[in-house]
Amino acid sequence: MLEAIQFSSLREFFEMGGYAFNVWSVYAIFSIFVLVNMLLPILRKEKIIKELKRRASFEKAETNSVREP
Amino acid sequence: MWMWFAKLGSPRWFYEISTKWLPWLASAMCILMIVGIVWALLFLPPDYQQSFTTRILVIHVAVAGTSLAFFPLMAVAGTITLVWKMKLADMVAKHAAPLGAWFSFVTLATGSLWGSVMWGTWWEWTDARLVSMLFQFFLLLSVVALRSAIEDPDKSAKACALLSIVGCINVVIIKYSVEWWNVLHQPSSPLSTSNGSANGPEFWMATGVMILAVYLFFIVSLTLATRNEILQRERRSQWVQEIVRTS
Numbered sequence: 527m528l529e530a531i532q533f534s535s536l537r538e539f540f541e542m543g544g545y546a547f548n549v550w551s552v553y554a555i556f557s558i559f560v561l562v563n564m565l566l567p568i569l570r571k572e573k574i575i576k577e578l579k580r581r582a583s584f585e586k587a588e589t590n591s592v593r594e595p
Numbered sequence: 596m597w598m599w600f601a602k603l604g605s606p607r608w609f610y611e612i613s614t615k616w617l618p619w620l621a622s623a624m625c626i627l628m629i630v631g632i633v634w635a636l637l638f639l640p641p642d643y644q645q646s647f648t649t650r651i652l653v654i655h656v657a658v659a660g661t662s663l664a665f666f667p668l669m670a671v672a673g674t675i676t677l678v679w680k681m682k683l684a685d686m687v688a689k690h691a692a693p694l695g696a697w698f699s700f701v702t703l704a705t706g707s708l709w710g711s712v713m714w715g716t717w718w719e720w721t722d723a724r725l726v727s728m729l730f731q732f733f734l735l736l737s738v739v740a741l742r743s744a745i746e747d748p749d750k751s752a753k754a755c756a757l758l759s760i761v762g763c764i765n766v767v768i769i770k771y772s773v774e775w776w777n778v779l780h781q782p783s784s785p786l787s788t789s790n791g792s793a794n795g796p797e798f799w800m801a802t803g804v805m806i807l808a809v810y811l812f813f814i815v816s817l818t819l820a821t822r823n824e825i826l827q828r829e830r831r832s833q834w835v836q837e838i839v840r841t842s
Binding site: 532533551553560562563564567571581582 | 638694697819826838842
């Protein structure tokens with residue numbers, strides 16, 4: 527399987543036959559695109575849960591204070 | 596049949612079933628994406644004319660193909676919203692629009708990076724494929740803008756649904772633009788048996804893996820965003836409060 531690799535050295539791999547800028551830019555853009563669209567909803571979920579928790583504890587405190595007197 | 600339909604529209608049902616499915620979909624996506632990228636970057640033989648730039652096309656073809664799914668999806672969701680007023684359909688449509696804009700942008704950027712060395716130009720205004728894809732990008736941005744411009748959620752859902760249905764016309768134009776007007780962008784290449792060419796079996800296999808990976812990414816990302824929307828819109832319901840308490 528290793529002999530099917532198209533490059534004989536690491537330098538050749540980075541050079542991409544002289545198209546280094548274009549090939550690596552595409553893979554960089556694609557990686558950012560995938561990472562951002564996976565991480566943003568995951569981080570947003572944590573924020574929403576935190577916010578809903580805060581609201582729940584707030585409402586609980588409110589109903590308790592109403593009941594007390 | 597109608598029971599099933601009503602169940603499918605229930606945000607709670609969707610949230611629970613996606614909790615079960617997401618780990619599997621996400622792992623399949625990760626595996627396919629790693630296999631696709633390693634295959635494309637290391638093993639894809641250089642094309643006799645395009646050299647190593649076919650590595651760009653593996654990504655470009657997968658993202659561009661998937662980007663065409665957004666308007667049909669939003670149109671179906673929009674029709675369901677207009678006819679049956681199903682809440683879930685509108686939540687999916689709402690989050691599909693910005694993700695679709697991302698897909699269109701990446702399609703344009705990767706295509707430009709390939710064109711700049713293979714066509715000798717970054718952009719060509721007379722090419723119908725390029726311009727119609729740019730139009731899709733702006734159309735998706737306008738759906739996002741329309742959503743936030745109308746305050747009443749029912750009215751904005753209806754307006755976005757209509758725009759999404761009309762936007763499907765552009766998908767047909769993008770699809771057939773390369774056959775109707777032949778300027779720069781080449782039509783989809785049929786499979787060739789020669790491995791040294793850009794459309795050889797190795798290229799199409801690596802691209803096939805990448806298409807599957809990108810489709811799964813689209814499903815996973817959209818599902819994650821829709822689940823957030825469900826948590827927010829259904830925050831008053833018992834079952835969401837239970838999830839909040841236990842997490």
